[in-house]
Amino acid sequence: xxxxxxxxxxxxxxxxxxxxxxxxxxxxxxxxxxxxxxxxxxxxxxxxxxxxxxxxxxxxxxxxxxxxxxxxxxxxxxxxxxxxxxxxxxxxxxxxxxxxxxxxxxxxxxxxxxxxxxxxxxxxxxxxxxxxxxxxxxxxxxxxxxxxxxxxxxxxxxxxxxxxxxxxxxxxxxxxxxxxxxxxxxxxxxxxxxxxxxxxxxxxxxxxxxxxxxxxxxxxxxxxxxxxxxxxxxxxxxxxxxxxxxxxxxxxxxxxxxxxxxxxxxxxxxxxxxxxxxxxxxxxxxxxxxxxxxxxxxxxxxxxxxxxxxxxxxxxxxxxxxxxxxxxxxxxxxxxxxxxxxxxxxxxxxx
Amino acid sequence: xxxxxxxxxxxxxxxxxxxxxxxxxxxxxxxxxxxxxxxxxxxxxxxxxxxxxxxxxxxxxxxxxxxxxxxxxxxxxxxxxxxxxxxxxxxxxxxxxxxxxxxxxxxxxxxxxxxxxxxxxxxxxxxxxxxxxxxxxxxxxxxxxxxxxxxxxxxxxxxxxxxxxxxxxxxxxxxxxxxxxxxxxxxxxxxxxxxxxxxxxxxxxxxxxxxxxxxxxxxxxxxxxxxxxxxxxxxxxxxxxxxxxxxxxxxxxxxxxxxxxxxxxxxxxxxxxxxxxx
Amino acid sequence: xxxxxxxxxxxxxxxxxxxxxxxxxxxxxxxxxxxxxxxxxxxxxxxxxxxxxxxxxxxxxxxxxxxxxxxxxxxxxxxxxxxxxxxxxxxxxxxxxxxxxxxxxxxxxxxxxxxxxxxxxxxxxxxxxxxxxxxxxxxxxxxxxxxxxxxxxxxxxxxxxxxxxxxxxxxxxxxxxxxxxxxxxxxxxxxxxxxxxxxxxxxxxxxxxxxxxxxxxxxxxxxxxxxxxxxxxxxxxxxxxxxxxxxxxxxxxxxxxxxxxxxxxxxxxxxxxxxxxx
Numbered sequence: 068x069x070x071x072x073x074x075x076x077x078x079x080x081x082x083x084x085x086x087x088x089x090x091x092x093x094x095x096x097x098x099x100x101x102x103x104x105x106x107x108x109x110x111x112x113x114x115x116x117x118x119x120x121x122x123x124x125x126x127x128x129x130x131x132x133x134x135x136x137x138x139x140x141x142x143x144x145x146x147x148x149x150x151x152x153x154x155x156x157x158x159x160x161x162x163x164x165x166x167x168x169x170x171x172x173x174x175x176x177x178x179x180x181x182x183x184x185x186x187x188x189x190x191x192x193x194x195x196x197x198x199x200x201x202x203x204x205x206x207x208x209x210x211x212x213x214x215x216x217x218x219x220x221x222x223x224x225x226x227x228x229x230x231x232x233x234x235x236x237x238x239x240x241x242x243x244x245x246x247x248x249x250x251x252x253x254x255x256x257x258x259x260x261x262x263x264x265x266x267x268x269x270x271x272x273x274x275x276x277x278x279x280x281x282x283x284x285x286x287x288x289x290x291x292x293x294x295x296x297x298x299x300x301x302x303x304x305x306x307x308x309x310x311x312x313x314x315x316x317x318x319x320x321x322x323x324x325x326x327x328x329x330x331x332x333x334x335x336x337x338x339x340x341x342x343x344x345x346x347x348x349x350x351x352x353x354x355x356x357x358x359x360x361x362x363x364x365x366x367x368x369x370x371x372x373x374x375x376x377x378x379x380x381x382x383x384x385x386x387x388x389x390x391x392x393x394x395x396x397x398x399x400x401x402x403x404x405x406x407x408x409x410x411x412x413x414x415x416x417x418x
Numbered sequence: 419x420x421x422x423x424x425x426x427x428x429x430x431x432x433x434x435x436x437x438x439x440x441x442x443x444x445x446x447x448x449x450x451x452x453x454x455x456x457x458x459x460x461x462x463x464x465x466x467x468x469x470x471x472x473x474x475x476x477x478x479x480x481x482x483x484x485x486x487x488x489x490x491x492x493x494x495x496x497x498x499x500x501x502x503x504x505x506x507x508x509x510x511x512x513x514x515x516x517x518x519x520x521x522x523x524x525x526x527x528x529x530x531x532x533x534x535x536x537x538x539x540x541x542x543x544x545x546x547x548x549x550x551x552x553x554x555x556x557x558x559x560x561x562x563x564x565x566x567x568x569x570x571x572x573x574x575x576x577x578x579x580x581x582x583x584x585x586x587x588x589x590x591x592x593x594x595x596x597x598x599x600x601x602x603x604x605x606x607x608x609x610x611x612x613x614x615x616x617x618x619x620x621x622x623x624x625x626x627x628x629x630x631x632x633x634x635x636x637x638x639x640x641x642x643x644x645x646x647x648x649x650x651x652x653x654x655x656x657x658x659x660x661x662x663x664x665x666x667x668x669x670x671x672x673x674x675x676x677x678x679x680x681x682x683x684x685x686x687x688x689x690x691x692x693x694x695x696x
Numbered sequence: 697x698x699x700x701x702x703x704x705x706x707x708x709x710x711x712x713x714x715x716x717x718x719x720x721x722x723x724x725x726x727x728x729x730x731x732x733x734x735x736x737x738x739x740x741x742x743x744x745x746x747x748x749x750x751x752x753x754x755x756x757x758x759x760x761x762x763x764x765x766x767x768x769x770x771x772x773x774x775x776x777x778x779x780x781x782x783x784x785x786x787x788x789x790x791x792x793x794x795x796x797x798x799x800x801x802x803x804x805x806x807x808x809x810x811x812x813x814x815x816x817x818x819x820x821x822x823x824x825x826x827x828x829x830x831x832x833x834x835x836x837x838x839x840x841x842x843x844x845x846x847x848x849x850x851x852x853x854x855x856x857x858x859x860x861x862x863x864x865x866x867x868x869x870x871x872x873x874x875x876x877x878x879x880x881x882x883x884x885x886x887x888x889x890x891x892x893x894x895x896x897x898x899x900x901x902x903x904x905x906x907x908x909x910x911x912x913x914x915x916x917x918x919x920x921x922x923x924x925x926x927x928x929x930x931x932x933x934x935x936x937x938x939x940x941x942x943x944x945x946x947x948x949x950x951x952x953x954x955x956x957x958x959x960x961x962x963x964x965x966x967x968x969x970x971x972x973x974x
Contacts, residue, residue: 117599137602144603150596154618163614164604215604539895548900564901565856565884644892647885648861654886661888665780665863 072251075123091251098266107255143212144221151196158192164215182210201229202237218250308332324381327410344412345386348405357407485659493635496574504582512590538644569646574635582627589623741769744949749779749798793950796938799865812939824937829972830908833921842903847924858905861886870906876929913970
């Protein structure tokens with residue numbers, strides 16, 4: 068691979084082995100997606116130089132960094148729980164990198180200040196990390212990583228430390244910042260939604276090996292393992308929002324479904340919810356504040372202890388239910404059921 | 419939209435439950451009270467038997483003040499020395515991989531288990547006028563350590579530094595090393611990581627260790643009297659003065675003990691306040 | 697024979713009762729001839745608690761063997777410590793039958809009601825029976841690096857001397873020797889006891905130390921002792937008093953012990969250890 072980031076990561080620790088080839092172009096965001104313990108974080112740490120490679124290489128922008136010490140690599144890293152230095156103000160956290168690179172105290176603080184300003188954190192510059200909200204801390208961590216002017220930005224589960232209510236907003240902001248960054252970004256996540264929304268390319272890492280790689284659409288189109296299939300089996304729709312209702316783009320038969328949102332929005336929007344959020348009913352459910360669609364069963368697949376039910380709509384959905392529910396509802400191809408999703412489970416993004 | 423939500427639970431039972439679980443169980447309270455009584459009663463005994471009427475006059479005796487001053491100065495210097503040498507040692511024990519590390523750690527704790535008097539004799543054998551190193555110091559630099567204030571400090575460092583090392587090593591092991599990794603990814607050298615990240619983060623541990631170290635140095639008796647001797651003004655610290663007074667006038671010994679206790683309590687409480695507030 | 701620290705004075709009332717009983721029987725024995733007395737002695741039994749100055753350790757251990765051979769039913773329990781510490785123990789109610797102190801001042805420190813048995817004192821000596829004397833010697837390392845020969849040499853520059861602290865008898869004796877002879881010596885240290893002075897001399901940390909003749913004898917060839925005339929002056933000479941205590945549980949055995957110490961056997965063993973005898 069002759070790309071901007073060209074890495075061949077091979078290492079083993081105890082009975083864990085990692086063998087993955089990763090590549091990304093300048094300005095691209097590569098998501099490493101996989102279950103916990105699959106080796107995503109090890110791959111990221113290997114890129115950073117925090118764990119040594121047994122074999123392979125790491126090249127960034129044409130330079131071989133394989134044997135460069137951590138502090139010498141052209142990287143910026145955002146850790147899972149951000150690891151902002153608790154004894155320093157937000158400003159000093161951001162100024163830490165430039166100081167280490169030899170900038171004077173005033174210059175380092177000036178650079179840190181302007182980064183915080185761009186991220187809308189000016190009023191929190193003097194705050195200790197302990198008093199920042201999760202989203203603010205994430206932005207400070209991002210600013211700290213960007214302050215060293217890295218060519219490779221590494222993000223380890225950047226959304227994991229946030230509570231669900233702030234995720235949507237923070238994810239959208241993060242995408243905004245990452246689009247401005249002109250190096251390559253590698254993002255580790257176990258959440259397919261993060262990968263789908265944030266990444267230009269996805270590399271699935273399973274059992275220490277690099278599996279499928281490609282654009283989110285490519286990976287979603289042809290899942291090669293049950294894990295990937297379930298992972299990317301996200302219900303993702305395009306539509307137009309008005310108030311708390313999104314009218315989805317019309318399907319093949321020309322009928323348009325609507326989805327109710329927890330928060331009002333307007334304009335073109337992406338709407339997403341995971342298959343496990345979809346509940347199936349034999350009769351139309353009454354009374355609860357959910358989205359309900361009349362659909363019919365298009366196929367039934369088993370994944371581990373769950374069953375994936377493909378439903379034809381509009382909208383076309385996937386639902387994950389228990390084997391007991393399959394038997395109870397008599398879910399066979401062609402059967403008509405009602406699919407319900409609570410508005411609170413639906414996420415939407417402006418496009 | 420009219421479905422009642424059955425999940426909401428009334429608040430009151432939860433609060434009552436919390437109140438009950440907040441009360442300490444007697445299986446902890448009784449031993450704790452016994453421990454406090456055991457630790458405090460001897461102090462109360464000193465207070466009761468102190469010769470209060472002529473307290474003021476006894477305190478003005480020049481030997482008392484000079485012994486108190488010497489104690490405070492030497493214990494503080496010993497603590498500073500212990501921090502300067504003990505923190506790097508603690509770092510090596512906690513972080514560096516080298517052969518025989520376990521053995522070195524065991525050696526470091528030896529002063530905790532040997533009787534201080536033996537420690538004092540050992541110091542004499544090494545650093546005394548005829549000692550293994552001391553004889554050379556004497557021959558080359560005309561330097562003799564025993565019976566000097568420097569010897570008092572050395573004896574205190576010998577017995578007190580292990581407390582600091584153990585405390586700081588514990589904090590270093592408990593500290594989240596990922597912060598150090600984060601600093602490294604930002605381009606910090608190992609020295610910078612230590613001074614700007616590790617050190618500030620284990621500061622509470624160093625503080626606690628320094629307090630222990632200072633308290634131990636202040637109370638040091640055996641190694642001091644053996645290695646540094648007993649001479650008013652230069653090597654007679656408070657514990658030595660207390661011991662000597664005990665030989666002739668137990669009441670005077672009680673007065674001196676109370677002074678030492680109150681001064682050290684005052685210092686410790688002040689330091690604690692300072693740390694808790696920052 | 698056992699050696700032990702003081703025990704809790706729970707037995708004090710019992711001891712008093714036993715004493716009354718024994719005192720009564722002792723009256724019956726009055727007037728019996730020498731032969732009878734010896735037979736009585738061999739019938740002695742029980743536990744005899746002897747409190748003795750630390751400098752008497754070797755002598756009294758030998759005497760205890762002798763005593764137990766003569767009186768198989770008596771268990772001699774020896775408790776050695778500094779004289780003033782023993783006085784504190786006796787004043788605190790520690791069970792003691794006999795007290796042998798290293799100086800007469802310490803004997804007087806024992807409270808009146810716990811001190812010498814008044815009947816015994818009336819028959820023998822108000823301040824206890826003097827059974828030994830101990831004189832100061834200048835102890836120097838075998839090679840005598842400072843070339844000390846006289847007491848006056850210790851006042852010279854470059855001669856490092858260790859004294860006992862004034863609070864303990866050997867220190868008081870040193871002061872008396874200085875005052876008696878008008879010599880002004882500034883030691884480098886006032887050690888807590890005579891053993892500590894000896895250690896400093898043995899290690900060569902000081903050029904000379906003032907200790908007792910008995911200490912020089914017990915140190916063997918590790919130190920050399922120099923006799924000096926100033927040590928004979930009045931109070932520089934230590935008198936060792938012994939006596940039966942009011943609280944004695946075994947007054948007869950106690951008297952037998954005192955007799956043994958004062959006997960020819962006792963004198964021989966004392967002289968062998970370096971004590972003078974009156």
